[in-house]
Amino acid sequence: MSRPAAAAAAAWSLLFLLAFVATTGLPSRPPTGKEAWNYVEVRDGAHMFWWLYYADSQDLPLVMWLQGGPGGSGSGFGNFAEIGPLDGDLKPRKTSWVQAASVLFVDNPVGTGFSYTDRPDGYATDVATVASDMLVLLQHFFTERAEFQSVPFYIFSESYGGKMAAAISLELTKAIAQGMVKCNFAGVALGDSWISPLDSVMTWGPYLYTTSLLDDYGLKDVSSAAEAVKQAVEQQQFQKATELWSVVETVVEQNTNGVNFYNILTQEPDERRASVAEEDFISLQTRRHIRPLHGQSLSELMNGPIRKKLGIIPKNVTWGGQAEDVFSNMAGDFMRPVVDMVDQLLTAGVNVTVYNGQLDLIVDTMGQELWVKRLKWEGLPGFNGLRWTPLDDPTSPGVTGAFCKTYKNFAFYWILRAGHMIPSDQGPMALQMLRMITQQV
Ligand SMILES: *[C@@H]1O[C@H](CO)[C@@H](O)[C@H](O)[C@H]1NC(C)=O
Numbered sequence: 001m002s003r004p005a006a007a008a009a010a011a012w013s014l015l016f017l018l019a020f021v022a023t024t025g026l027p028s029r030p031p032t033g034k035e036a037w038n039y040v041e042v043r044d045g046a047h048m049f050w051w052l053y054y055a056d057s058q059d060l061p062l063v064m065w066l067q068g069g070p071g072g073s074g075s076g077f078g079n080f081a082e083i084g085p086l087d088g089d090l091k092p093r094k095t096s097w098v099q100a101a102s103v104l105f106v107d108n109p110v111g112t113g114f115s116y117t118d119r120p121d122g123y124a125t126d127v128a129t130v131a132s133d134m135l136v137l138l139q140h141f142f143t144e145r146a147e148f149q150s151v152p153f154y155i156f157s158e159s160y161g162g163k164m165a166a167a168i169s170l171e172l173t174k175a176i177a178q179g180m181v182k183c184n185f186a187g188v189a190l191g192d193s194w195i196s197p198l199d200s201v202m203t204w205g206p207y208l209y210t211t212s213l214l215d216d217y218g219l220k221d222v223s224s225a226a227e228a229v230k231q232a233v234e235q236q237q238f239q240k241a242t243e244l245w246s247v248v249e250t251v252v253e254q255n256t257n258g259v260n261f262y263n264i265l266t267q268e269p270d271e272r273r274a275s276v277a278e279e280d281f282i283s284l285q286t287r288r289h290i291r292p293l294h295g296q297s298l299s300e301l302m303n304g305p306i307r308k309k310l311g312i313i314p315k316n317v318t319w320g321g322q323a324e325d326v327f328s329n330m331a332g333d334f335m336r337p338v339v340d341m342v343d344q345l346l347t348a349g350v351n352v353t354v355y356n357g358q359l360d361l362i363v364d365t366m367g368q369e370l371w372v373k374r375l376k377w378e379g380l381p382g383f384n385g386l387r388w389t390p391l392d393d394p395t396s397p398g399v400t401g402a403f404c405k406t407y408k409n410f411a412f413y414w415i416l417r418a419g420h421m422i423p424s425d426q427g428p429m430a431l432q433m434l435r436m437i438t439q440q441v
């Protein structure tokens with residue numbers, strides 16, 4: 001961080017502290033601790049933004065959080081809507097992950113959040129580029145912040161972030177072995193992750209049917225639309241598969257009166273639904289899946305007070321301004337599975353956790369179970385042979401908040417009463433899970 005940026009950070013901390021004292025009367029714990037942020041030019045004209053919150057104590061691990069989309073911003077949505085020290089109203093978050101880890105938000109792929117590219121060809125078009133870009137960033141980060149080289153480092157992710165996390169973890173494991181990156185990589189956690197897109201799409205019908213959200217006609221319509229996606233994937237026509245995925249969503253929408261893809265107990269707001277007028281699938285899908293991560297108040301916060309605080313955002317860069325381009329550039333890669341990467345990670349001995357929200361539709365738990373059962377990892381029979389263990393909801397002892405199962409280096413957490421965004425739906429349970437995965441309890 002530059003010196004003016006550091007000074008600005010200090011001034012902001014003070015401001016938050018004063019605001020905190022003013023609202024609560026006593027500063028039991030300052031809501032913001034030490035922070036740092038910067039850009040790394042990961043390729044010519046491709047600038048990636050990171051933002052680090054130091055943990056409250058030095059013995060705690062380092063967690064990198066990757067948002068989905070692709071095009072969703074960890075520094076914005078993950079930070080202020082899910083796990084950061086402050087919520088969208090800049091009030092301290094009770095379930096902030098900074099209590100249990102130093103948290104590193106990286107706006108990736110390039111073009112996401114405050115990350116940006118100066119060139120139209122600067123966007124990533126596949127997860128291989130996403131991973132190699134991130135490796136450049138991590139190399140810089142662990143060199144610049146050498147104090148983190150020995151700290152256990154975990155990658156946590158959500159949605160498409162999980163697909164990127166799998167690819168990044170694999171490259172990181174190789175880079176560490178080759179001495180290219182110095183860090184203590186301790187594991188990866190895949191939250192409601194787009195690991196096997198087809199398994200998700202194929203289970204939408206049965207999941208919605210068993211939860212009273214489709215009738216027999218609806219089930220038939222959704223299943224036949226999903227079947228078309230399956231054919232495209234089998235023929236390796238991935239761009240077409242992405243277009244057809246969008247069609248299945250429209251069929252789901254029509255037959256469920258607009259069930260919310262992120263939580264089946266709620267309904268999609270009108271602005272996310274397919275309009276009668278013809279609309280190309282990219283703008284429809286960004287409206288459905290990218291804009292919800294860029295709500296008006298979050299955009300105003302990021303492009304107002306936050307960019308002012310950060311002090312390093314170029315004048316012509318808007319938070320979220322290139323998100324749609326990020327998504328459209330990745331459209332040909334979107335429906336490709338990365339199950340084989342998870343297998344490689346497990347075989348390499350990396351600790352892998354899958355966690356999934358019970359009420360998530362877009363990445364429903366049924367679909368996750370399917371690809372997990374197809375893993376070639378030699379520990380799978382041992383994992384399958386175990387029963388799960390119930391976990392109490394930390395805020396309601398005696399009430400089950402999750403189930404979990406761990407065998408060797410693989411763990412699965414079934415998070416109850418949570419949709420796609422687990423930390424925003426079940427904050428205390430998510431924090432408890434973080435502590436369990438990172439060996440703090
Ligand atoms: C911002 O402005 C600079 C200088 O005019 C230009 O080179 C760059 O491409 C612009 N970047 C973006 C993201 O628009």
Ligand SMILES: *[C@@H]1O[C@H](CO)[C@@H](O)[C@H](O)[C@H]1NC(C)=O
Nearest residue numbers: 186187351406408409438439
């Ligand atoms: C990986 O998981 C195993 C099994 O749960 C655990 O014993 C080990 O400590 C974990 N390693 C790290 C680095 O967290």
